[in-house]
Amino acid sequence: MAESGSSGRFSSSLTGSTLPPPRTRIFKIIVIGDSGVGKTCLTYRFCAGKFPEKTEATIGVDFRERLVEIDGEKIKIQLWDTAGQERFRKSMVQHYYRNVHAVVFVYDVTNAASFRSLPAWIEECKQHALGTEVPRILVGNKCDLQDSIQVSTDTAQQFADTHSMPLFETSAKNPNRNSDHVEAIFMTVAHKLKSQKPLVLSQPTTCGCF
Amino acid sequence: MCSDPVDIETLKRAAGTKGGLLTDEVRRKVWPKLLNINVYKLPHKPGRAVRKNHKDYNQVVLDVSRSMKRFPKGMPAADRGALQEQLIDIILEVLKCNPQLHYYQGYHDVTVSLLLVVGERMAIAMLDKLSNYHLRDFMDPTMDSTKHILNYLMPILEQVDSELHDFMIRAEVGTIFALSWLITWFGHVLSDFKHTLRLYDFFLSSHPLMPIYLAATIVLHREKEVKQAECDMAMVHHLLSRIPQDLPYELLICQAQDLFDQYPPSLLAKQAALQSHKRMVKMAVWGLSATLGAAAFAVAQTAMDWGPEVLLQLF
Numbered sequence: 228m229a230e231s232g233s234s235g236r237f238s239s240s241l242t243g244s245t246l247p248p249p250r251t252r253i254f255k256i257i258v259i260g261d262s263g264v265g266k267t268c269l270t271y272r273f274c275a276g277k278f279p280e281k282t283e284a285t286i287g288v289d290f291r292e293r294l295v296e297i298d299g300e301k302i303k304i305q306l307w308d309t310a311g312q313e314r315f316r317k318s319m320v321q322h323y324y325r326n327v328h329a330v331v332f333v334y335d336v337t338n339a340a341s342f343r344s345l346p347a348w349i350e351e352c353k354q355h356a357l358g359t360e361v362p363r364i365l366v367g368n369k370c371d372l373q374d375s376i377q378v379s380t381d382t383a384q385q386f387a388d389t390h391s392m393p394l395f396e397t398s399a400k401n402p403n404r405n406s407d408h409v410e411a412i413f414m415t416v417a418h419k420l421k422s423q424k425p426l427v428l429s430q431p432t433t434c435g436c437f
Numbered sequence: 438m439c440s441d442p443v444d445i446e447t448l449k450r451a452a453g454t455k456g457g458l459l460t461d462e463v464r465r466k467v468w469p470k471l472l473n474i475n476v477y478k479l480p481h482k483p484g485r486a487v488r489k490n491h492k493d494y495n496q497v498v499l500d501v502s503r504s505m506k507r508f509p510k511g512m513p514a515a516d517r518g519a520l521q522e523q524l525i526d527i528i529l530e531v532l533k534c535n536p537q538l539h540y541y542q543g544y545h546d547v548t549v550s551l552l553l554v555v556g557e558r559m560a561i562a563m564l565d566k567l568s569n570y571h572l573r574d575f576m577d578p579t580m581d582s583t584k585h586i587l588n589y590l591m592p593i594l595e596q597v598d599s600e601l602h603d604f605m606i607r608a609e610v611g612t613i614f615a616l617s618w619l620i621t622w623f624g625h626v627l628s629d630f631k632h633t634l635r636l637y638d639f640f641l642s643s644h645p646l647m648p649i650y651l652a653a654t655i656v657l658h659r660e661k662e663v664k665q666a667e668c669d670m671a672m673v674h675h676l677l678s679r680i681p682q683d684l685p686y687e688l689l690i691c692q693a694q695d696l697f698d699q700y701p702p703s704l705l706a707k708q709a710a711l712q713s714h715k716r717m718v719k720m721a722v723w724g725l726s727a728t729l730g731a732a733a734f735a736v737a738q739t740a741m742d743w744g745p746e747v748l749l750q751l752f
């Protein structure tokens with residue numbers, strides 16, 4: 228252990244030979260919000276192209292990724308799907324806030340409580356140094372359930388404006404998957420990230436050496 | 438099994454050896470005995486009142502209603518629905534009787550495994566016992582104790598395969614990939630219920646930290662795959678958190694037992710404590726809450742090694 232372990236965490240910058248092929252930039256996006264708002268559904272829908280038949284409670288964090296092409300550049304989008312229950316985020320999920328490039332906040336349009344929790348989630352992010360300087364977007368999920376909407380688009384838009392975030396309303400269960408906006412949501416984030424300075428975007432573990 | 442008093446050691450050995458307790462019929466008889474449950478004095482079925490004004494009601498309903506995968510394929514929807522209602526009642530009843538315990542997502546995965554084998558009233562008795570012993574640390578107000586238990590994983594790996602250990606440290610993968618394994622006794626991640634049951638036989642007859650030793654054997658079993666992966670948090674987390682469904686459970690159970698004997702918790706306690714920053718307090722919290730004799734004793738011993746002043750500060 229002594230010889231190889233002594234270099235510890237800093238040695239990750241030396242593992243160049245095991246990195247992905249050059250020029251595949253990775254955008255790491257964390258998806259957060261209350262339990263049951265549909266975070267797993269959204270991330271699955273984006274990465275697998277369809278919505279899952281049944282999802283279960285996420286315990287800890289789950290990870291999904293998809294390779295996309297933006298303006299001729301191949302980019303890997305990594306989505307970190309987190310547990311909604313408060314006890315997990317307090318001591319478990321912190322590790323996964325590191326090196327995050329963007330944040331997607333999700334609430335359920337049929338559950339006013341999940342909307343009221345948003346300030347707490349925003350605060351949570353600020354504590355992990357993810358404030359207004361990183362792209363953040365707000366997603367109101369389950370808008371297919373028209374009859375039980377509790378959070379109006381106006382209310383949500385006002386909130387989004389106050390916090391300088393774009394708002395999307397979507398349904399990860401929309402049968403017509405071309406009109407569910409899920410694609411647009413994550414691609415908007417990816418475009419925004421791509422238009423920023425490249426150095427900021429390279430994962431710190433790779434020393435920004437591309 | 439019919440002897441009185443019952444020979445727990447023999448039952449424990451049977452649960453740990455090849456094939457475990459084999460059938461649900463045997464499990465129904467042995468599981469309660471392993472937890473020292475009085476089968477003549479089972480709790481009553483909870484009434485409707487248990488659902489009223491319960492702080493965890495919404496979260497429990499949400500998790501249970503999404504737990505369809507845990508029920509046998511082909512079970513009629515009505516039967517499953519009835520069991521899900523029982524599941525909600527069982528969980529809320531145990532939480533109501535133990536106000537010091539806090540619900541966590543995954544508790545429902547443990548409960549469903551018990552319910553499907555032993556039925557509602559025995560499941561309440563077993564869950565109550567497990568919650569106060571094996572699962573106790575996961576049910577604190579925070580997950581700090583759980584995090585501490587996860588800290589045992591890396592020291593075990595380091596003992597057996599330092600190269601693998603160092604690779605995982607370099608990748609900064611953390612231990613959250615094993616979180617659901619630990620707190621649901623693998624019930625959340627295994628799709629074949631017979632494997633879950635086999636592991637439950639093993640864990641019910643073992644030290645509360647045994648799930649961490651099994652987690653270590655699974656990582657060690659996949660050592661080649663891991664080392665070939667990109668040395669990156671996301672990649673390694675992704676690889677490890679997706680558990681292969683065809684694992685050689687009998688072999689892994691033997692290996693976990695061997696690891697436990699070779700590197701008992703008392704030996705690893707200090708290294709585990711060093712993994713976290715607030716080590717003293719966390720160690721002590723764990724020592725006080727892991728109520729199975731040997732565990733608490735081992736930790737107390739370790740704490741005593743550091744001197745009684747450490748312990749005194751806590752009271």
